[in-house]
Amino acid sequence: MLDETVTAVHRRNLEAGLPALAATRGDPEVRALRVEALSRAAVGMSRGIESLIVRDQSNADLWLWLGRTRIEEAWEIKPEVKARAVQAHRLEAYHTAMEQARQPLLTAAGLAPGDPVPWESMLWLALGLERPRADKDSVWFECTRRWPTLYSANVARLVTLSPGWGGTAQEMMEFARTTAARAPEGSPLPALLPLAHFENVAAERTPMSRGGWFSFDAQREMVSAAGQWSERRIGPPHPRSIEAHNAFGAAFYLADLRRPARGHLIRTGGRYSRVPWSHLGDPESQFQRACGKLNVITN
Structure with a gap:
């Protein structure tokens, strides 16, 4: 089922992802797996997920999907370490893109307080932004107290x-x-x-x-x-x-x-x-x- 949904998302049918995500509420392991797969499939289409949110702003699945997709989109433009000296503008764009994932993930966490998956995505966000260790530890605490x-x-x-x-x-x-x-x-x-x-x-x-x-x-x-x-x-x-x-x-x-x-x-x-x-x-x-x-x- 996930293979078929990923294929549909690749073909820009984002609505196909909604039932796949809705079915995972209460099952963090499957939810994390599907969010990861569907977000990678939706790279370059985060605007489309935003359009779905306009129609359903209280849907935690959509906010989670948007936040994780923005993380995956940011990874795509991260410059190599050796190229950073000559690609400062690209590094800045990467940080800006990564930071844009924060608010959707916090919204998803607020809409589904018991869900550890938004916090799992925020672990990658903190890693990608090279946040201080204390920030990474606090996100890990929030995640592990929900589903260790x-x-x-x-x-x-x-x-x-x-x-x-x-x-x-x-x-x-x-x-x-x-x-x-x-x-x-x-x-x-x-x-x-x-x-x-x-x-x-x-x-x-x-x-x-x-x-x-x-x-x-x-x-x-x-x-x-x-x-x-x-x-x-x-x-x-x-x-x-x-x-x-x-x-x-x-x-x-x-x-x-x-x-x-x-x-x-x-x-x-x-x-x-x-x-x-x-x-x-x-x-x-x-x-x-x-x-x-x-x-x-x-x-």
């Missing part, structure tokens, strides 16, 4: 704590380990461990290459985390299971642990996630390359 195990919010927090975004490896790894250890049954939160190891190594490596990514201790920790998730996984798949399989699959592929890598990549159903593949280059091509080497059929 929200996968996408925990990923955002992990990135906030990473060395590449002003944090430290020690704090990031401690967060990943503690969160993974406390993950409820069926939750893919143990995947924070491979994601943390990717963030840790990526902050130190340049240029990216396949060899020597993870130490033996890191590999052992990730294997243990994967086992922990598998043993505690019950019931239907978690909405973020595919992302977790991508995280473990990519890590084991780089560690040349072919059998577990193949097992996880098969379970992606041929779907890649931006993270962690973006650490290697273009996410889709890197995913396809790994699947090809492991004889995983992706179509």
